[in-house]
Amino acid sequence: MFAFRAAPQADLELWLGIAAFIFVLAVWQLVAGLGLVHPQFLPSPLAVVSAWLALVENAGYLTDVGISIARVWVAFLAAALLAVPLGVLMSGYRAVGAFSEPLIDFIRYLPVPALVPLTLIWLGIGEGSKMALLWIGTFFQLVLLVADDARRVPKEFIETGRTLGAGDLALMKDVLLRAMLPNMVDSLRITLGWCWTYLLVAEIVASSSGIGYELWTARRYGKTPEVFAGILTIGVIGLVSDQAIRLLHRRAFRYLV
Amino acid sequence: MTRTGAFIEFRSLAKIFSDHRGRRTPVVEPLSLTVAEGEFVVFVGPSGCGKTTVMRLVGGLETPTSGEVLIKGRKVEGPSREKGMVFQSYSSFPWLTVFGNVRFGLKYRRDLPPAEKDRIARRYLDLVGLTAFADFYISRISGGMRQRVAIARTLAADPLVLLMDEPFGALDALTRERLQLQLLQLRNAEGKTVIFVTHDVDEAVFLADRIIVFSARPARVLRDVRVSEVLPRDRTMEVMETAPFRKLRREVLALIRDEETRTEAGTTEANF
Ligand SMILES: Nc1ncnc2c1ncn2[C@@H]1O[C@H](COP(=O)(O)OP(=O)(O)OP(=O)(O)O)[C@@H](O)[C@H]1O
Ligand SMILES: [Mg+2]
Numbered sequence: 138m139f140a141f142r143a144a145p146q147a148d149l150e151l152w153l154g155i156a157a158f159i160f161v162l163a164v165w166q167l168v169a170g171l172g173l174v175h176p177q178f179l180p181s182p183l184a185v186v187s188a189w190l191a192l193v194e195n196a197g198y199l200t201d202v203g204i205s206i207a208r209v210w211v212a213f214l215a216a217a218l219l220a221v222p223l224g225v226l227m228s229g230y231r232a233v234g235a236f237s238e239p240l241i242d243f244i245r246y247l248p249v250p251a252l253v254p255l256t257l258i259w260l261g262i263g264e265g266s267k268m269a270l271l272w273i274g275t276f277f278q279l280v281l282l283v284a285d286d287a288r289r290v291p292k293e294f295i296e297t298g299r300t301l302g303a304g305d306l307a308l309m310k311d312v313l314l315r316a317m318l319p320n321m322v323d324s325l326r327i328t329l330g331w332c333w334t335y336l337l338v339a340e341i342v343a344s345s346s347g348i349g350y351e352l353w354t355a356r357r358y359g360k361t362p363e364v365f366a367g368i369l370t371i372g373v374i375g376l377v378s379d380q381a382i383r384l385l386h387r388r389a390f391r392y393l394v
Numbered sequence: 395m396t397r398t399g400a401f402i403e404f405r406s407l408a409k410i411f412s413d414h415r416g417r418r419t420p421v422v423e424p425l426s427l428t429v430a431e432g433e434f435v436v437f438v439g440p441s442g443c444g445k446t447t448v449m450r451l452v453g454g455l456e457t458p459t460s461g462e463v464l465i466k467g468r469k470v471e472g473p474s475r476e477k478g479m480v481f482q483s484y485s486s487f488p489w490l491t492v493f494g495n496v497r498f499g500l501k502y503r504r505d506l507p508p509a510e511k512d513r514i515a516r517r518y519l520d521l522v523g524l525t526a527f528a529d530f531y532i533s534r535i536s537g538g539m540r541q542r543v544a545i546a547r548t549l550a551a552d553p554l555v556l557l558m559d560e561p562f563g564a565l566d567a568l569t570r571e572r573l574q575l576q577l578l579q580l581r582n583a584e585g586k587t588v589i590f591v592t593h594d595v596d597e598a599v600f601l602a603d604r605i606i607v608f609s610a611r612p613a614r615v616l617r618d619v620r621v622s623e624v625l626p627r628d629r630t631m632e633v634m635e636t637a638p639f640r641k642l643r644r645e646v647l648a649l650i651r652d653e654e655t656r657t658e659a660g661t662t663e664a665n666f
Contacts, residue, residue, distance in 0.1 A: 244605050296455055297485045302475030302502035311501065315489050392488050392531040 175329040180362040188362035189369065198351065202370060205336060205347040208264070212271030213332045217325060220276050224283025225309055234284065241277050249335050253328050267339040274335035275328050282316075282324035290316040319390045326382045331373060398403065401431035401587055402452065402555060406461035409447055420612040421447045424461060428617060434581060434588045436598040437602055438646060439608030439616070440654045445591045446559055447611060452589060453477045453557050465554055475502065478553030480544045480561045486532045493519060493528040495543050499550035501557065514563040520529060521580060538569035542576075555587045563593065571631060580630060596646045599639055607649045610657040617649055 138146050162182055168174060169181035192198040226330070229232040252273060260266035290313055298312040340349025348367055355363035409422040420445040429435050437445045452454040452463050454473040463470040465477070473479075486495050497515040500506060506514070519525050522542040527535055532543070541561050548556060562570045574597060581588055592598050598605050603622035606615055624638045633639050 293481050293483075293485050294487065296473065296479065297481070297487075299455075299473035300453060300475065300477055300479045300500055300553075301547070304502075307502065311498075312487070315487070318489070390489075392533060394533050 157167050178359055180365060182361045185365040185369065187367035188360070192351075192363060192366055196351075196381055198339065199349050201351050202374070205340065205349070206374065208267060208339075208347065209329070209332050209336050212268050212336075213275055215268070216272050216276035216279055216328075216332075220279040221283055221321070224280045225313060227280070227284040228287035229305075229309060229313070238281070238284070241280055244273070245277040245281065249344075250338050253338070257343055262343050265389070266343060267336075270339045271332055271335050274330045278331060279324065279328045282328065283321055286317040286320040286324055287313055289320065317391060319386065322382065322386050322389075326379060326386075329378065329382070330375060333371065337371070397576055400464070401433070401466060402429040402589075403464040404428070404452075404461070405464065407448070407451060407458050407463055408460045409444070409451060409456060410459045420653050422451070422458075423614040425611045425613065425615065427618075429604075431586060431587055432585050434590065434601060434603045436602040437589065437591045437608060438595060438598050438605060438606045438650060439613060440610045440650055440657065441593070443608045443611045444613035445608060447596070448608075449479075449557050449559050449589060452555070453479050455479075472666070473557055475551050476554040478548035478551055478556050480541070480556070480558040482560045482563050483540075485538075486540050486543050488532045490532070491528065492530050492532070492535065492539075492543050495532065495552055496546045499547035503551070515550055517552040518550045521549075521583075522546045522576065536569075538565050538573060541565065541573060545577070545580070549584065549586070553586075555589065556581075556592045558588065560591055560593065562597065570594075570597070575631065577601065577627070582628065595643055595650070596634065598646065599625075599642045600631075600634060605626075605642075605646055607646060607653075610653050616653060617646075619646060 138144075138149055165179075166182050169176070169179050176234075178190075194268070208380045223233075227237055249258055249270060252270060256266040256269045260269055294316050295308060302312060336347070337349040337352075340347040341353045344350045348370055352364060352367035355361075356369060395614060404425050404427040406424040406426055407422060407423045408420070411421055413419070418660075437448065439445055451458055452465075452470065453499045454470045454477060470477070479485075484492070487498065490498060493515060496519050497511060499518075500511040500514060503511070516525070516528075519528060522548065523543060524539060524542055527539060532540060535543070537617060544561070545558075562573055565573065578601060580586075590598075590601060592601075599621060605617075605619040605621055606619040607619065608614065609616045619642065621642060625633060625636075
């Protein structure tokens with residue numbers, strides 16, 4: 138387990154992961170408890186937890202969490218729905234790749250916050266501008282990742298499919314997509330994480346609901362425990378969805394040994 | 395064997411590769427050759443001479459620079475189910491089971507109902523002796539079994555010609571022997587036309603009705619050795635101990651050796 142590239146041991150690895158959290162919590166409690174830092178800057182973990190519980194009970198906080206999750210998933214699914222076919226086509230047809238890749242690469246390097254003013258001008262402060270921002274941030278990254286996943290499929294698989302009589306469409310559906318699926322699920326998992334980042338940007342700058350908005354409001358009134366509670370919420374949601382997708386990956390792709 | 399004329403015909407087939415600098419490498423010289431229906435033809439030749447390229451040209455996976463290949467009088471234009479290929483490795487789909495892979499060979503045959511496809515897939519699985527491993531994923535079976543999966547899958551697709559590029563190259567000697575025997579039996583049962591590439595001269599003589607010895611790059615036919623005129627069609631491993639076998643083997647080996655030394659002396663190009 139502690140040797141280089143040793144065999145996996147699921148239980149032990151789980152406990153090591155939990156130990157890391159306990160360690161950070163312990164250090165945090167120690168620093169806060171000894172009064173080394175003013176609570177205005179670093180409230181104790183207990184203060185944060187009670188702030189979180191208060192938020193959940195009183196302020197309709199869970200509604201905000203729900204709104205944020207919904208925004209991320211709607212924008213993410215909309216991005217994925219287009220990015221996956223386009224990515225596959227970009228790898229499959231040289232003309233599509235040559236046409237779209239430089240442009241997508243250009244847009245991909247624009248920092249999403251730089252687009253906020255523009256989306257506000259075009260779409261106002263409603264849901265539309267937030268969706269657009271998340272979609273832009275996710276789609277252009279994802280499409281290039283998907284195209285790369287497709288390009289990494291061994292040529293032999295494609296040629297085997299062809300010599301067994303598969304046409305273009307069948308080849309993409311039955312061979313290419315199947316071969317790239319495990320890597321693509323990873324790409325989706327990674328871009329889902331990025332999507333959360335853009336959500337926070339959007340909600341802080343232009344919103345009256347959502348986790349980011351609550352976080353920013355708490356800051357404005359100097360409620361540090363609530364700020365921490367907000368950050369913690371985002372972290373927990375991220376951890377849960379990431380682990381859920383990993384679990385799904387292991388279940389769905391058992392053939393990968 | 396009955397000669398029904400040209401089943402596969404190479405007509406002045408030539409291939410020149412150009413690299414990114416536009417430097418042109420002729421890999422196949424204008425090559426003319428005919429293969430009869432049901433013939434088992436083995437390509438041998440010095441390393442890097444262009445055997446794989448010739449094979450891929452027949453399979454429609456490369457486009458000739460000039461000339462053409464005809465199968466049953468029809469020009470080869472791109473890959474299709476009529477030209478079944480077995481590669482050296484990497485060709486079985488890891489997301490399918492052994493049975494799933496063999497069944498995939500029938501996926502695009504619209505003439506068969508699903509139940510019939512299942513039946514045919516099971517039959518080929520049985521023919522290559524893998525029925526007990528039907529539900530295993532590819533990552534859980536050995537290299538020899540993987541090649542048998544690839545062969546069963548390709549045969550299930552019912553191609554006109556079976557193209558095999560060093561299919562047993564990565565296997566140990568005993569597994570290789572077993573698969574060679576199995577392949578001969580399968581071929582005799584199915585009557586398929588086979589083109590087979592190998593580095594191994596023993597394998598070539600053992601399997602072939604006919605051996606085509608290629609020159610060093612660019613590939614040109616150095617010798618057309620009619621093995622079936624010397625050795626019986628039904629062969630067992632014992633044939634390897636006979637005098638005619640040894641004579642053929644020596645002859646082919648000498649041709650390749652001479653060709654390799656000739657080119658090594660005449661070229662400064664790095665060869666690996
Ligand atoms: N796509 C390609 N582009 C450029 N050159 C190529 C390409 N494919 C093959 N070649 C060159 O053509 C020559 C013949 O290659 P080929 O793979 O056909 O030989 P081979 O006889 O099968 O070799 P081996 O015995 O090692 O399998 C080699 O020198 C190789 O570098
Ligand atoms: Mg080769």
